[in-house]
Amino acid sequence: MKRKARSFSSGKWAGKVRTLLPLLAGLLLCGFALAAAGRRVATVEKDILRQANPVEVVVASIPIPAGDAFSVRNLAKRGIPSSGTGHRNVPASDFELLVGARSKTAIDPGEPVLWTDVEEPFDTDAFSKTVLPGRRAMTLGVDATSSFAGLLHPGDRVDLLVERSGANPGDWIRDIPVIAVDRDHNRLARPSDKEETATVTLMVSPGEGSRIARSLGKVHWFLRNPIDNAFVARSSPAKPKTLHVVEVWKGGVMVLPIPAAKEFPG
Template identity: 30%
Template sequence: MSRHRRLIAAGLAAGAAALGLAAARPHPRGVPVLVAARDLPAGATLSTSDVGVRTLPARAVPDGAVRRAAGRTLTGPIRRGEPLTDVRLRGGSLLDDAAPGTVAMPVRLADAAVVRLLHAGDRVDLLAARAEGPLPARTVAAGVPVVAVPRPGPDPDEGALVVLRTGRTQAAAIARAAVDSRLSVSIVG
């Protein structure tokens, strides 16, 4: 019995030594990736102090990882250590990659709490309802993308802004509706 114990102990020692050598062996070089240096809110314009570098194995680098982030704006909040990718950053314009005739339309929604539910990339139907009269709400723009959700102002009774990507004709209809109606959205798939 004692001979078997010695044999098992020798086998375990050899296995531990092999695992130790494997851990000490140099691994293939990783890929440097830009990450958030701390938790950052949506809409933050990144500076060099907001970004760090972490080396990741090549297979762990996310698609769309960016190489330059300073001066770019976050489309949504990001956690410390999260890799920065193209879908998390907005370029210099709200209309990057937009079709000709497309505009970014700031819209003040009546309920600031509704705006907190929205994120860049969501699609919404913009609804207009008049305070007086029995008329139902009407759809002013259907399935338009949200391109930005600015930080709300200090007074929630004034509503809050959201920026939608629309065509010029839709933007004119939205401006007309904003004059005499309360605007709201429904989030669509």
């Protein structure tokens, strides 16, 4: 009887285990599914946070009618999700560039200001008037070396050494004023402090511009003090010479006088 009771009990437990096995397998699969879903949700959350990372752009603080001038009174800076911005948005770092320009279209309060909303070119007239008569503005592409690591600003003066092809010697073009660096042509109001400078605009004579444009080699830039060699010291003029007469006497008789050159005493 005891042996029969044990076999009955062991058979009952074996049946329970067989019944629980599908349940345990289902729990394991559910755990794996939940873990995979958690990882997926975390990835989606990171992507949403990345897209929602706020970027500061220029917006209208009050209604701006078409043709109205932009100013600190009607402009403001506001952070919006990066997913809602594009290359047409005016970044907050270029806020001062809009001041003085005019709106091409009406802009409602809170709406971002786009570059396409700005009358172009809004500063060409003012910039062109900085070019002196008989001079021309010439823009050159530069890198970190030729822009002196971003330390070159409007109002500086530079010398250029233009390399020639072959064995021809380099051509020096000296004392050239810098009138713009990228879009900035005002030394006192630099709207943005960019890490790299892309272009520099020089004010050259037509002859200087032609010599630079004909260069087939590299252009070396040299920064100079704006007051260095403000005037070129001219060499002292040669002292005037005058003629005086040397009398020659022979045996008490004066022969013909011989003119001789002598420097004027100074």
